[in-house]
Amino acid sequence: MKNSIKNILTVLSILTFSVSFAQNIEGVVKTSENTPLEAVNVVVKGTTTNTTTDSEGRFTINSKGKLPLTILVQYVGYKTTEIELADLPTAPLQVTLREENELIEVVVSSRRRIEKVQDVPIAISVITGKQAEQTGAFNVNRIKELVPSVQLYSSNPRNTGINIRSLGSPFGLTNDGIDPGVGFYVDGVYYARPAATTLDFIDVEQIEVLRGPQGSLFGKNTTSGAFNITTRKPSFTSGADFEVSYGNYNFLQAKASVTGALGKKVAGRLSFSGTQRDGLIDNVATGRPTNTLNNQGIRGQLLWTPSVNTNIILAADITTQRPDGYAQVVAGVAPTQRAAYRQFDAIIKDLNYQLPSLNAFDRKIDHDTPWRSGQDMGGISLNIDTKIGTGTLTSTTAWRFWNWDPSNDRDFTGLQVLAKSQNPTRQTQFTQEVRYAGQLTEKISGVVGVFFIDQTSQTDGTEESGNAQWRFAQSTTSPLWKTPGLFEGYGIKTDANIRSSSAAVFGQIDWAITDRLHILPGLRYNFDKKDAHYARTTYGGLQTTDPALLALKKLVYSDQAFDSSTDNTDFSGNLTLTYKASDKINAYATYAKSYKPVGVNVAGLPTDAKGAPLLDLAVIKPEKVNHYEVGVKTSPFRNSVFNLAFFNTEIKDFQTNVQAAELGVNRGYLANADKVRVRGAELDASFVISQNLTINGAATYTEGTYVKFTNAPLPLEETGAPVAFKDVSGTDLPGASRWAGSLGGEYSNSAKFFGNTGKAFIALDSYARSEFSSSPSASKYLVVPGYAIFNARIGFRASQGLSVHFWGRNLLNKDYYEQLLPAGGNTGQYAGVIGDQRTYGVTLKYSL
Numbered sequence: 001m002k003n004s005i006k007n008i009l010t011v012l013s014i015l016t017f018s019v020s021f022a023q024n025i026e027g028v029v030k031t032s033e034n035t036p037l038e039a040v041n042v043v044v045k046g047t048t049t050n051t052t053t054d055s056e057g058r059f060t061i062n063s064k065g066k067l068p069l070t071i072l073v074q075y076v077g078y079k080t081t082e083i084e085l086a087d088l089p090t091a092p093l094q095v096t097l098r099e100e101n102e103l104i105e106v107v108v109s110s111r112r113r114i115e116k117v118q119d120v121p122i123a124i125s126v127i128t129g130k131q132a133e134q135t136g137a138f139n140v141n142r143i144k145e146l147v148p149s150v151q152l153y154s155s156n157p158r159n160t161g162i163n164i165r166s167l168g169s170p171f172g173l174t175n176d177g178i179d180p181g182v183g184f185y186v187d188g189v190y191y192a193r194p195a196a197t198t199l200d201f202i203d204v205e206q207i208e209v210l211r212g213p214q215g216s217l218f219g220k221n222t223t224s225g226a227f228n229i230t231t232r233k234p235s236f237t238s239g240a241d242f243e244v245s246y247g248n249y250n251f252l253q254a255k256a257s258v259t260g261a262l263g264k265k266v267a268g269r270l271s272f273s274g275t276q277r278d279g280l281i282d283n284v285a286t287g288r289p290t291n292t293l294n295n296q297g298i299r300g301q302l303l304w305t306p307s308v309n310t311n312i313i314l315a316a317d318i319t320t321q322r323p324d325g326y327a328q329v330v331a332g333v334a335p336t337q338r339a340a341y342r343q344f345d346a347i348i349k350d351l352n353y354q355l356p357s358l359n360a361f362d363r364k365i366d367h368d369t370p371w372r373s374g375q376d377m378g379g380i381s382l383n384i385d386t387k388i389g390t391g392t393l394t395s396t397t398a399w400r401f402w403n404w405d406p407s408n409d410r411d412f413t414g415l416q417v418l419a420k421s422q423n424p425t426r427q428t429q430f431t432q433e434v435r436y437a438g439q440l441t442e443k444i445s446g447v448v449g450v451f452f453i454d455q456t457s458q459t460d461g462t463e464e465s466g467n468a469q470w471r472f473a474q475s476t477t478s479p480l481w482k483t484p485g486l487f488e489g490y491g492i493k494t495d496a497n498i499r500s501s502s503a504a505v506f507g508q509i510d511w512a513i514t515d516r517l518h519i520l521p522g523l524r525y526n527f528d529k530k531d532a533h534y535a536r537t538t539y540g541g542l543q544t545t546d547p548a549l550l551a552l553k554k555l556v557y558s559d560q561a562f563d564s565s566t567d568n569t570d571f572s573g574n575l576t577l578t579y580k581a582s583d584k585i586n587a588y589a590t591y592a593k594s595y596k597p598v599g600v601n602v603a604g605l606p607t608d609a610k611g612a613p614l615l616d617l618a619v620i621k622p623e624k625v626n627h628y629e630v631g632v633k634t635s636p637f638r639n640s641v642f643n644l645a646f647f648n649t650e651i652k653d654f655q656t657n658v659q660a661a662e663l664g665v666n667r668g669y670l671a672n673a674d675k676v677r678v679r680g681a682e683l684d685a686s687f688v689i690s691q692n693l694t695i696n697g698a699a700t701y702t703e704g705t706y707v708k709f710t711n712a713p714l715p716l717e718e719t720g721a722p723v724a725f726k727d728v729s730g731t732d733l734p735g736a737s738r739w740a741g742s743l744g745g746e747y748s749n750s751a752k753f754f755g756n757t758g759k760a761f762i763a764l765d766s767y768a769r770s771e772f773s774s775s776p777s778a779s780k781y782l783v784v785p786g787y788a789i790f791n792a793r794i795g796f797r798a799s800q801g802l803s804v805h806f807w808g809r810n811l812l813n814k815d816y817y818e819q820l821l822p823a824g825g826n827t828g829q830y831a832g833v834i835g836d837q838r839t840y841g842v843t844l845k846y847s848l
Contacts, residue, residue: 023062023063023088024060024061024062024063025060025061025062025063025071025085025088025089025093026058026059026060026089026092026093027042027058027059027071027092027093027094027095028053028056028057028058028059028092028093028094028095029042029053029057029059029073029075029095029096029097030057030094030095030096030097031096031097032096032097032098036053036055036056036057036058037053037057037075037097038053038054038055038056038057039052039053039075040052040053040057040059040073040074040075040097041072041073041074041075041757042059042061042071042072042073042074043071043072043074043800044061044063044066044069044070044071044072045069045070045071045072045082045237045238045239045800045848049061049062058092063088066238067085067086067087067088068084068085068086068087068235068236068237068261069084069085069237069238070082070083070084070085070235070237070238070239071083071085071093072799072800073095073097074757074799074800075097079097079098080799080800081095081096081097082799083095084235084236084237085237086236086237108120108124108126108206108208108228109208109228109230111217111437111447111508111510112217112394112435112437112447118586118633118635118641118643119580119586119633121518121520121576121578121586121588121590121631122210122211122212122588122590123149123210123211123212123629123631123643123645123647123682124208124209124210124211125146125147125149125208125209125211125684125698126206126207126208126209127143127146127147127206127207127209128205128206128207129201129203129204129205129206129207129232131146132201132204132207133243133845134763134793134797134805135744135765135791135793136791136793136807136809137201138200138201138253138273138275139197139198139199139200139201140152140162140197140198140227141154141197141198143207143209144767145742145765145767145789145791146698146742146744146765146767147209147698147742148698148699148700148740148741148742148767148769149164149165149209149211149682149698149700149702149740150162150163150164150209151163151164151166151735151737152197153171153735153818153819153833154197154198154326154818154819154833155326155328155819155821155833156325156326156373156406156408157195157198157321157326157373157375157404158194158195158375158404158406158423158425160194160195160197160198161180161194161735162180162182162184162194162197162227163181163182163224163735164182164209164211164224164225165211165212165224165225165647165649165678165680165700165702166678166702166704166733166735166736166737167181167223167224167649167651167678167704168180168181168182168222168223168224168225169181169182169194170655170656170657170670170776171656171657171733171734171735171774171775171776175599175601175602175603175657175669175670176425176427176457176459176496176498176602176603177498177530177532177599177600177601177602177603177620177670178596178597178599178600178620178655178670179192179220179596179597179599180192180194180222181222181223181224181225181596181623182222182224182225182226182227183214183218183220183222183225183226183227184196184197184226184227184229185218185226185227185228185229186229186230186231187229187230187231187313187315187381187383188381188383188394188396188433189379189381189396189398189400189431190218190219190220190398190431190433190453191400192220192400192427192429192453192455193377193402193427195375195377195402195404196377196402197227198321199295199297199319199321199377200273200275200295200297200319201229201273202231202271202272202273202297202298202299202317202319203231203232203255203257203269203271203273203299204229204230204231204232205230205231205232205233206229206230207227207228207229208227208228208229208230209225209226209227209228210225210226210227210228211224211225211645211647211682212224212225212590212592212627212629212647212649213225213572213574213592213594213625213627214226215506215522215524215572215573215574215592215594216447216506216507216508216522216523216524216573216574217447217506217508217522218506219396219431219433219435219449219451219453219504219506220451220453220502220504221504221524221526221572221594221595221596221597222594223594223595223596223623223625223651224649231271231299231301232257232259232269232271233269233301233303233313234259234267234268234269234301234302234303234313235259235260235267235269236260236261236267237259237260237261238259238260238261238848239258239259239260239847239848240256240257240258240259240847240848241255241256241257241258241845241846241847241848242255242256242845242846242847243255243256243843243844243845243846244843244844245841245842245843245844246841246842247277247807247839247840247841247842248839248840248841249277249278249279249280249839250276250277250278251275251276251277251278251293251839251841252274252275252276252277253273253274253275253276254272254273254274255271255272255273255274256271256272257269257270257271257272258270262302265304265305265306266302266303266304266305267302267303268300268301268302268303269300269301269303270298270299270300270301271298271299271300272296272297272298272299273295273296273297273298274295274296274297275293275294275295275296276292276293276294276295277292277293278292279291279292279324279325280363280834280836280837281327281329281363281364281365281834282363282364282365283327283364283365283366283367284356284364284365284366285365285366285367285368285414290324290325290327290365290367290371291323291324291325291326291327291371292323292324292325293323293325294321294322294323294324295319295320295321295323296319296320297317297318297319297320298317298318298319299315299316299317300315300316300317301313301314301315302314302315309386309387310384310385310386310387311384311385311386312382312383312384312385313381313382313383314380314381314382315380315381315382315383316378316379316380316381317378317379318376318377318378319376319377319378320374320375320376321373321374321375321376322374323373323374324370324371324372325371325373326371326373326408327365327367327371327409328412328821328831328832328833328834329360329363329364329365329412329831329832329834330355330360330365330412330413330829330830330831330832331360331817331820331830331831331832332360332781332829332830333345333828333829333830334716334717334779334781334782334828334829334830335717335828336716336717336718336719336720336826336827336828337717337718337719337720337721338719338720339720341474341477342474342475342720342827343828344827344828344829345828347471347472347827348413348415350471351415351468351471353413353414353415353468355413356414360817360832360834361815361834363834363837365412365414366413366414367409367412367413367414368409368414368415368416369407369408369409369418369419369420369421370407370409371407371408371409372405372406372407372422373406374404374405374406375402375403375404375405376401376402376403377400377401377402377403378400378401379398379399379400379401380398380399381396381397381398381399382395382396382397382398383395383396383397388436388438389438390438390439390440391436391437391438391439391440392436392437392438393434393435393436394433394434394435394436394437395432395433395434396431396432396433396434397431397432398429398430398431398432399428399429399430399431400428400429400431401426401427401428401429402425402426402427402428403424403425403426403427404423404424404425404426404427405424406422406423406424407420407421407422408421408422409421410823410824411472411823411824411829412823412829412831413829415466415468416466416467416468416469416488417465417466417468417469417472418463418464418465418466418469418824419464419465419466419489419491420462420463420464420491421462421463421464421824422461422462422463423459423460423461423462423494424459424460424461425457425458425459426457426458427455427456427457427458428455428456429453429454429455429456430453430454430455431451431452431453432451432452433449433450433451433452434449434450435447435448435449435450436448436449440509443511443512443513444509444510444511444512445509445510445512446507446508446509446510447507447508448505448506448507449505449506449507450503450504450505450506451502451503451504451506452501452502452503452504453500453501453502454499454500454501455498455499455500455501456497456498456499456500457496457497457498457500458496458497459494459495459496459497459602460493460494460495461492461493461494461496462491462492462493462494463491463492463494463557464489464490464491464492464540465487465488465489465490465491465541465556465557466488467487467488469487469488469490469556470482470483470486470487472825472827473487473555473556473825475555478548478552480548480549480552481552483542483549484542485541485542486541486542486544486549486552486553487541487542487553487556488541488542489540489541490538490539490540490541490542490553490556490557491538491539491540491541491557492536492537492538492539492557493536493537493539494534494535494536494604495533495534495535495536496532496533496534496535496602496603497532497533497602498530498531498532498600498602499530499531499532500528500529500530500531501528501529501530502526502527502528502529502597503526503527504524504525504526504527505524505525506522506523506524506525507522507523507524508520508521508522508523508574509521509522515580516579516580516581517577517578517579517580518577518578518579519575519576519577519578520574520575520576520577520578521573521574521575521576522573522574522575522576523571523572523573524571524572524573525569525570525571526569526570526572526595526597527567527568527569528567528568528569528570528597528598528622529565529566529567530564530565530566530567530597530598530599530600531563531564531565532563532564532565532600532601532602532618533563533602534560534561534562534563534601534602534603534604535560535561536557536559536560536561536604537559538553538557538558538559541553558607560604560605560607560613562605562613562615562618564600564601564618564619566598566600566619567598568597568598568622570595570597570622572592572593572594572595573592573593574590574591574592574593574594575590575591575592576588576589576590576591577589577590583635584634584635584636585632585633585634586632586633586634587630587631587632587633588630588631588632588633589629589630589631590627590628590629590630591626591627591628592625592626592627592629593625593626593627594625594627595622595623595624595625596622596623596625596655597622598619598620598621598622599619599620599621599622599655599670600618600619600620601617601618601619601620601669601670603669604669605617605618605669606669617669617670617671620655620670620671620672621653621655621672622653623651623652623653623654623655624651624652624653625649625650625651625652626649626650626651627647627648627649627650628647628648628649629645629646629647629648630645630646631643631644631645631646632644632645639687639688640685640686640687640688641684641685641686641687642683642684642685643682643683643684643685644681644682644683645681645682646680646681647678647679647680647681647682648677648678648679649677649678649679650675650676650677650707651675651676651677651678652674652675653672653673653674653675654672654673654674654675654676654709655670655671655672656670656671656672656673656709656776657669657670657671657776671711671713673706673708673709673712674707674708674709674710675706675707675708675709676704676705676706676707676709676733677703677704677705677707678702678703678704678705678733678736679702679703680700680701680702680703681700681701682698682699682700682701683697683698683699683700684697684698685697685698692747692748692749693745693746693747694745694746695743695744695745696743696744696745697741697742697743697744698741698742699739699740699741699742700739700740700741701738701739702736702737702738702740703736703738704732704733704735704736705730705731705732705733706728706729706730706731706732706733707729707730708729709727709728709729710725710727710729711725711727712725712726712727712728712776712777713725713726713776713777714726714777715775715777715778715779715780715782716775716779716781716782716822716826716828716830717779717780717781719826719828726777728777728778731773731777731778732772732773732778733773734772734773734774734775734776734778735772735773735774736772736773737769737770737771737772737786738770739768739769739770739786740767740768740769740770741767741768741769742765742766742767742768743765743766744763744764744765744766745763745764746761746762746763746764747761747762747763748760748761748762749761751796753796753798753802753803753804754801754802755801756796756798756800756801756802756803757798758796758797758798758799758801758803759796759797759798760795760796761793761794761795761796761797761805762792762793762794763792763793763794764790764791764792765790765791765792766788766789766790766791767788767789767791768786768787768788768789769786769787770786771783771784771785771786772784774817774819774820774821775820775822781820781830782820782821782822782830783820784816784817784818784819784820785816785817787814787816787835788814789809789810789811789812789814789816789835790810790811790812791807791808791809791810791811792807792808792811793805793806793807793808794806795843797845798847799847800847800848801846801847802844802845802846803844803845803846803847804842804843804844804845805842805843806840806841806842806843807840807841807842807843808838808839808840809836809838809839809840810835810836810837810838810839811838812838813837813838814835815834815835815837816834816835817832817833817834817835818832818833818834818835819832819833820832820833821833
């Protein structure tokens with residue numbers, strides 16, 4: 001990766017910037033109370049040209065022949081202000097500096113317009129790019145520690161589920177046959193694959209997390225929320241940032257971004273991110289650690305402004321991941337209801353095998369199948385914004401791809417049970433969105449749009465047995481199971497393909513009945529079509545014509561093929577009433593009718609007593625969602641935010657993922673639960689206690705329940721029971737903690753570091769959640785205990801020049817699981833995705 005960083009930085013250094021004639025620039029600097037500020041430092045960014053203000057707050061600075069340019073206005077105890085100038089001002093600049101710890105009125109674009117987040121009648125959490133950088137939140141898995149309503153579960157990038165309020169993706173192994181319930185957008189482009197959430201952020205400006213159904217504002221319908229991520233745009237003023245971090249386990253992360261004018265109407269930005277780290281789990285079989293990090297990403301953007309009313313951005317990005325990682329550690333063994341000889345402990349005793357450790361937090365494995373989680377993801381997009389009348393017409397066209405190249409050890413042991421388990425996938429998508437947003441009349445504003453997505457996913461999988469498979473698969477006492485070579489090399493080749501298309505028309509208006517009372521109706525019409533093909537073919541093993549031996553082989557793997565085609569249409573919508581009682585209190589109430597499109601199974605189906613696939617499970621019904629929410633956003637006193645929301649979401653035909661006891665159903669299968677309900681409350685708060693101290697916190701209470709699910713799969717400990725299904729009505733949904741929260745604070749003070757004016761600071765962040773079920777059907781063995789982790793950082797930061805801070809994560813070295821999952825075939829052992837142990841390091845950043 002070091003060579004990659006060197007090459008990227010070389011490319012960044014050759015960007016050129018436009019030049020014009022030197023002229024003086026004048027201005028006046030005052031406080032928010034209109035008081036002139038003397039001795040304020042005024043700098044032309046990226047140069048040594050500077051001056052200070054006089055007793056009346058006035059300054060004059062020479063442009064040094066460079067336009068466009070950015071002027072930095074800096075004063076101890078106040079926030080640095082950046083002023084971008086494309087042309088020389090015709091009048092003195094009027095600059096207002098705000099106190100360093102004054103709470104910023106965050107603006108968002110979630111409703112397709114720029115507005116203050118406290119005025120938006122949606123539950124939103126906003127993380128700025130600077131906040132993400134400072135807290136080390138370089139991917140979504142770290143963001144969940146700042147926004148406790150977010151849950152992310154990942155046993156590898158493909159098997160990633162992101163939920164908001166415990167809804168969004170089925171818990172367990174990912175099935176390509178359904179749509180995620182949480183939308184993931186980067187600069188307006190929808191990312192269809194959940195694996196996108198495992199990638200490192202590249203040059204992020206802001207992350208908006210919207211909670212609740214979003215169907216009348218965003219192109220892709222989402223039932224539980226959306227991530228709306230915006231990156232930093234090209235600027236006509238030259239600038240650059242360089243950052244490098246180093247920590248224990250040889251953690252190395254480098255980031256760089258450079259921007260500037262490439263012509264009178266063209267600007268560019270090139271950004272790079274690379275992360276590398278040694279493994280955190282020891283593989284005693286190979287003698288080297290596993291679960292490494294090895295990520296690189298690059299993003300380039302070109303901005304063309306053909307007129308003052310039109311912006312056109314062409315963007316391209318590519319990210320690669322090549323970790324030796326995502327190994328899971330055996331966390332325990334559950335006794336099942338199978339015969340004694342079919343219990344895990346009896347099986348490994350017969351095979352003269354012992355686990356390398358009975359304590360998962362010894363972080364030792366002996367896996368004999370290589371762990372490989374290689375993925376490439378990228379694409380190109382064209383975004384056009386043009387002002388028409390009182391609004392803006394936006395067109396976003398994008399093509400993206402995702403290539404997945406895995407290898408897994410799904411028995412989680414050093415035995416050759418599953419010698420191969422890999423499902424490489426190639427996915428491509430094309431999306432087009434056109435929308436118009438603006439003021440329609442004096443009293444009515446709104447947004448209307450159309451959206452289309454077409455995607456194809458092709459999986460060519462392999463699962464193959466090893467020399468220990470006979471003992472794990474043995475289901476009778478027949479001595480034929482011991483036939484030498486019967487199962488060794490015996491496996492299945494899988495051909496699975498999905499073609500999915502979706503088109504929608506959507507819109508929402510904001511009718512101002514009075515200045516304080518608004519009503520916001522929204523409507524959406526959607527058409528979805530999915531065509532799926534699945535075929536698996538057995539191969540290998542002992543070549544025999546003996547009917548008894550062939551029957552045993554079919555008990556492990558059998559040929560299976562089916563095709564399915566389905567489509568459906570849906571009308572959905574929402575109605576919101578909002579009342580601004582005062583400048584400090586904004587209340588809202590929302591009802592939303594939403595849905596998640598029809599699904600298809602493409603990972604094998606369970607079979608009946610005769611070995612025939614249960615074809616009635618090939619197509620999964622769409623989810624029907626009814627959502628109610630009330631909330632209030634307040635600023636109880638100066639520099640404070642205190643927001644509260646209550647929600648109730650009911651889903652009919654909830655799409656859930658089921659882990660089957662049959663090896664041939666190698667990724668589990670999808671099924672519908674009759675009805676589920678999730679209800680709870682959320683709190684978001686931020687307070688500026690003084691000029692030096694800030695505190696922020698968030699908390700959520702969530703009660704997720706199967707209202708009715710009568711044909712649920714058996715929990716792990718009931719595998720082998722005489723019944724095939726279980727009524728789990730009234731039990732908890734998987735992944736749903738009753739309580740989760742985050743709390744953080746920072747103390748800062750003015751300081752200088754190597755001549756740079758800035759802030760010395762110390763900060764502490766914490767995140768906690770209560771226990772949750774890690775199984776579609778509640779199992780007492782697959783319950784993840786609650787945990788809390790603490791992170792801290794101390795250092796110096798400046799808006800220009802050198803910044804440095806030392807950081808530590810999981811300071812108390814807490815042992816905790818992020819997920820528990822059973823081994824293939826439900827033989828009793830289950831594994832854990834383990835949270836990182838204590839890590840620490842230092843970050844250096846230099847800004848021009």
